[in-house]
Amino acid sequence: MTYTMFVVLVPISLLIVALFVWKWFRDRDDRRDPVNIKVLRGAGDGIREKLQQHSDSFDSALILSILLGPIVYITWANRWMSASGLTLSDYGWGWFDFSLLAMGSAALIGSFIRLIKHASAARKYRQGLAAELATAQCLNQVMVEGGLVFHDFPCDGFNIDHVVIGQSAVFAVETKSRLKPGKGGKDSARVSYDGTKLVFPSHVETKPLEQSRRQAEWLAKFLASGVGETVRVVPYLALPGWFVENKVPRPGVLVGNPRNPMFMVRDGFGPSLGEAMKCRIAHVLSERYPAKSG
Numbered sequence: 001m002t003y004t005m006f007v008v009l010v011p012i013s014l015l016i017v018a019l020f021v022w023k024w025f026r027d028r029d030d031r032r033d034p035v036n037i038k039v040l041r042g043a044g045d046g047i048r049e050k051l052q053q054h055s056d057s058f059d060s061a062l063i064l065s066i067l068l069g070p071i072v073y074i075t076w077a078n079r080w081m082s083a084s085g086l087t088l089s090d091y092g093w094g095w096f097d098f099s100l101l102a103m104g105s106a107a108l109i110g111s112f113i114r115l116i117k118h119a120s121a122a123r124k125y126r127q128g129l130a131a132e133l134a135t136a137q138c139l140n141q142v143m144v145e146g147g148l149v150f151h152d153f154p155c156d157g158f159n160i161d162h163v164v165i166g167q168s169a170v171f172a173v174e175t176k177s178r179l180k181p182g183k184g185g186k187d188s189a190r191v192s193y194d195g196t197k198l199v200f201p202s203h204v205e206t207k208p209l210e211q212s213r214r215q216a217e218w219l220a221k222f223l224a225s226g227v228g229e230t231v232r233v234v235p236y237l238a239l240p241g242w243f244v245e246n247k248v249p250r251p252g253v254l255v256g257n258p259r260n261p262m263f264m265v266r267d268g269f270g271p272s273l274g275e276a277m278k279c280r281i282a283h284v285l286s287e288r289y290p291a292k293s294g
Helices: 002-028 045-084 095-147 185-189 205-227 275-288
Strands: 147-156 159-165 170-175 190-191 234-236 244-246 254-256
Touching: 002 234, 095 147, 095 159, 147 275, 159 205, 159 234, 170 205, 185 190, 205 234, 205 275, 244 254, 244 275
Parallel strands: 170 234, 190 244, 234 254
Antiparallel strands: 147 159, 159 170
């Protein structure tokens, strides 16, 4: 094997082996997707899928275009060196060669780290998207009884996944996707909630509760400044696919599976908002969304 072929094959081989090792470790994670709600297709889903396919094809063509030149050159150089009878021992290594090798090795390691980082992030976002879509579909049921639903509501530097205008309160809904253990039956899908912490089968969390509370406080201030009156905002943490065992009757942050959200359009959270106030709140929320450009 000539020097040029060695330079080409070794980095590619190392990258492929590293990716297979990472995939092997990832596949050993036997945790299950918690979302067990059948999500209906939305408007434009077919077009979005085709756009994604074309985007993936464009990326592949772009990568091939970038790599084609170096691959052709290296192949030509390898043939030229073989015809000339040159071997690796005929090549004298200098400081430039060692520097180039070091930079190439660092770039290879950096590329692998970025691949793993973005692949892991993409997997996490796919799980989050599935949970949000399932929650959104469940929440849309409240519109049958006069509720109003806003999705992906823009705030100051963050978004609230869903905002529901109910009968007597506004609900700031935060959705979280947490993988279930691979085995364990019904108990493996149970989370205990005592008003201060979420006890999952494998760990305990408090940050989602704090996030939900902060978002509800922000929304309450925003609505009060918009409608000129105090509006009751209830924080609600949605955990699709999980059975939530509530230990307290009415905690500061409500937590539950979003399958049955009809309690939001029932009495029980104070005086009724009234149709006029609902319309004012809906107008303030609608005006917050940015206008589409182009």
